Amino acid sequence: MKINANYLNLNESYLFSTIAKKVNAYTQAHPEKKVLRMGIGDVTLPLAPAVVSAMQKAASEMGEKETFRGYGPEQGYPFLKEAIRGYYASRGISLEEDEIFVSDGAKSDVGNILDIFDTDNTVLVPDPVYPVYVDTNVMAGRRIVFADAAAENGFLPMPDENTDADIIYICSPNNPTGAAYSAAQLAEWVAYARKKGAVILYDAAYEAFVSEKGLARSIFEVEGAKECAIEFCSLSKTAGFTGTRCGYTVVPRALVRGGASLNKLWLRRQTTKFNGVSYIVQRGAEAVFSEEGMAQVQKNLEVYRRNAAVLSECLDSLGIPYTGGKNSPYIWMKCPGFSDSWKFFDYLLEMANVVGTPGGGFGKNGEGYFRLTAFASEEATKEAAERLKLLFSK
Numbered sequence: 426m427k428i429n430a431n432y433l434n435l436n437e438s439y440l441f442s443t444i445a446k447k448v449n450a451y452t453q454a455h456p457e458k459k460v461l462r463m464g465i466g467d468v469t470l471p472l473a474p475a476v477v478s479a480m481q482k483a484a485s486e487m488g489e490k491e492t493f494r495g496y497g498p499e500q501g502y503p504f505l506k507e508a509i510r511g512y513y514a515s516r517g518i519s520l521e522e523d524e525i526f527v528s529d530g531a532k533s534d535v536g537n538i539l540d541i542f543d544t545d546n547t548v549l550v551p552d553p554v555y556p557v558y559v560d561t562n563v564m565a566g567r568r569i570v571f572a573d574a575a576a577e578n579g580f581l582p583m584p585d586e587n588t589d590a591d592i593i594y595i596c597s598p599n600n601p602t603g604a605a606y607s608a609a610q611l612a613e614w615v616a617y618a619r620k621k622g623a624v625i626l627y628d629a630a631y632e633a634f635v636s637e638k639g640l641a642r643s644i645f646e647v648e649g650a651k652e653c654a655i656e657f658c659s660l661s662k663t664a665g666f667t668g669t670r671c672g673y674t675v676v677p678r679a680l681v682r683g684g685a686s687l688n689k690l691w692l693r694r695q696t697t698k699f700n701g702v703s704y705i706v707q708r709g710a711e712a713v714f715s716e717e718g719m720a721q722v723q724k725n726l727e728v729y730r731r732n733a734a735v736l737s738e739c740l741d742s743l744g745i746p747y748t749g750g751k752n753s754p755y756i757w758m759k760c761p762g763f764s765d766s767w768k769f770f771d772y773l774l775e776m777a778n779v780v781g782t783p784g785g786g787f788g789k790n791g792e793g794y795f796r797l798t799a800f801a802s803e804e805a806t807k808e809a810a811e812r813l814k815l816l817f818s819k
């Protein structure tokens with residue numbers, strides 16, 4: 426028996442468990458302190474009423490002989506795929522129903538998609554970025570090269586003709602930097618991928634936060650993207666589904682590599698290893714895309730946008746450089762006076778009782794930076810901003 430020894434090459438501890446351990450140790454030592462958690466990217470506002478009533482109705486259906494449902498289609502119920510199709514159509518993107526695959530969230534799909542690619546591929550990953558892309562490829566033993574994101578390129582690396590890559594990750598708006606590509610910038614990535622015969626894995630988990638004109642919400646806004654890209658999306662941040670679990674992945678029919686349709690390979694993978702998302706959750710997800718649901722979801726997004734504005738204004742007033750906060754729930758700030766982001770984490774926890782995420786946890790280029798999120802309550806966000814002002818205006 427041989428284990429998958431690639432697992433031994435993973436960093437020992439997942440970023441957020443290390444943070445949780447540090448925060449727990451601090452709160453145990455200082456039970457009187459009120460710690461403000463501006464670190465983990467989890468939402469805090471409840472599900473929209475339209476979603477809740479759709480799920481209640483679906484739960485009742487499951488309790489009646491006539492309307493009970495067993496296994497559903499692995500790729501998702503047609504009613505939800507139709508709703509997602511409509512969501513894309515409202516943004517001028519036309520998809521076929523069988524190009525949409527409903528799942529229990531983007532994290533699973535981003536990891537699982539790698540099943541359809543050989544391990545003998547070179548993967549291009551932005552640095553810094555959501556750690557799942559690197560870890561899932563380390564698990565498979567793939568070669569990883571990095572696209573450097575830094576203040577100089579606005580944290581938006583562009584393709585380099587001299588770098589060869591087969592699988593390209595793009596996360597826009599980016600976690601952790603909040604930087605978002607324009608369609609014109611994405612067009613350069615599409616051209617590069619087509620030239621190299623590569624596939625772009627486009628993570629649009631935060632597309633709903635894009636508010637500035639000219640910035641892309643989907644890679645399929647770019648002509649030719651359907652021949653080289655797969656898009657992952659999630660209701661986690663859009664509609665507060667982090668605990669409810671629902672996402673979707675778009676694999677265009679036009680995407681062919683090695684003579685095979687990637688849509689067919691993914692369908693084969695999903696029908697073999699996945700048994701679909703619960704009917705109740707899919708009814709809830711369908712309600713997100715209704716007129717009523719969309720309006721309610723936007724209200725919650727507005728709260729997070731206001732929080733991001735509060736944090737941005739605070740950093741502006743302190744003269745601390747940052748990106749994000751406008752088209753993203755993340756604010757990516759330079760650690761004032763610190764080059765080690767974990768040391769800054771400890772300092773902020775100790776001095777202001779504010780928890781953030783050290784940039785170093787997202788890649789080597791994240792060192793010296795720190796991620797704050799807009800997902801805390803309005804009160805906590807305002808208080809955190811006040812504490813930052815007090816600490817750094819000295």
Ligand code: PLP
Binds near residue numbers: 531600628661671
């Ligand atoms: N992709 C990115 C960039 C994320 O930041 C996250 C969660 O934080 C996910 C995917 C995971 O989303 P889901 O909850 O749908 O699994």
